[in-house]
Amino acid sequence: MRIALLLSAWLFCLGAHAAPVNVATLDRGTWPENLSxxxxxxxxxxxxxxxxxxxxxxxxxxxxxxxxxxxxxxxxxxxxxxxxxxxxxxxxxxxxxxxxxxxxxxxxxxxxxxxxxxxxxxxxxxxxxxxxxxxxxxxxxxxxxxxxxxxxxxxxxxFPQISSEIARFGDHERNGDELNDRLFLLTFDGGPASISGNTDWLADYLRKQKINAIFFALGNSLQARAEKSSSANVQALYQGQCVGIQGWQYRSHSHWVDWQSSITRSASLTQGLLPENYLPLFRPPYGQRRPDSQGFFQSQGLQVALWDIDSEDEAGKLKADESANRVLTLMLLWRRGVIVFHDTQDKARVALPWLLHATAQSGLGWQDCREAFR
Incomplete structure (x- = not known):
């Protein structure tokens, strides 16, 4: 039965991904006014x-x-x-x-x-x-x-044959719908990066701006970072920030046989290493997770943390300025939401400062990560 389901999903995916999609971005310079x-x-x-x-x-x-x-x-x-x-x-x-x-x-x-x-x-x-x-x-x-x-x-x-952030499977999944108007939550996926890399820069920059975010960490990357430095170094890295999990590896958790152990192993490591920063939140890589997983997440005391404003800053997609312009346009359209960047990418180091500068006088706010998804 499992093999049949996997084969069915694979055949659907094969037929579904028949054509690439142009990623949307808009040069905000075409808008004649600053958001002052x-x-x-x-x-x-x-x-x-x-x-x-x-x-x-x-x-x-x-x-x-x-x-x-x-x-x-x-x-x-x-x-x-x-x-x-x-x-x-x-x-x-x-x-x-x-x-x-x-x-x-x-x-x-x-x-x-x-x-x-x-x-x-x-x-x-x-x-x-x-x-x-x-x-x-x-x-x-x-x-x-x-x-x-x-x-x-x-x-x-x-959807739902190929799951994504486009829809929720239950109340255990959150996407920022409950945020107030003009309120946004910053999140980062795929880290931590190597020592003195993008994660370090972004976390330090956020602290200087007196803003925090949720960093969704991969278990293997977090363990490697701790082994190459120390637990104290990792704790200093995320000082003042929140940390959720993305599983042990950055791969789809929808048809992976070991998806449950990927999550529990990562949660145990992260909670033990970062007890002051850890939030019981799972961010599914690519937004892909099983439609019948609600019981598992509830048994583990975890919520699935989705998003609704995608920077599309992964390698091979948008340039840093295009990513920033896309995010700002979607902030204007949706007026509240969860923004996702990747802290393993250099692009966020350019996009985030530009975004904060462009919106500094526009009356919006940044959600405290410790109050998110409650």
């Missing part, structure tokens, strides 16, 4: 919400064959796609409601939206005129949101 006040953050937020909603509405006109062609997939889960669309519309309505609270200070992109019908109507007729102050942003933003929507729809189309 909460009101100006809201202006940019309203614009991104309406542009994404415009593309989302247009996508609903596609029938199944057209949607398969657009996503480059042979098989799609229409029920999962419909569920995602409903969630996206509700999130967009909530976010636009927050964003329009400053319309008296700046009326740009302010339209009468009191309910879902209003939002869909405004999304359908949304356009930026050729003589608009924002015309230089409109085209690049439209392209960004079309590509980003395709990323989301593609993950939904493959």
């Amino acid at each position: 006040s909460p009101a100006l953050f809201d202006v940019a937020s309203r614009a991104e919400i309406l542009m994404f909603a415009h593309g989302l509405l247009a996508s609903e006109a596609l029938d199944e064959p057209a949607l398969k062609q657009r996503l480059g997939l042979k098989n799609i889960n229409l029920v999962s796609i419909d569920d995602l669309r409903r969630q996206l519309w509700q999130r967009l309505l909530d976010n636009y409601t927050f964003a329009q609270q400053s319309c008296e200070q700046d009326a740009s992109f302010c339209y009468l939206v009191e309910n879902m019908d209003d939002l869909r109507e405004q999304a359908g007729k949304f356009e930026v005129s050729d003589n608009s102050f924002y015309i230089g942003w409109a085209g690049p933003s439209s392209t960004f949101h079309e590509r980003y929507l395709d990323e989301l729809l593609r993950k939904a189309a493959l």
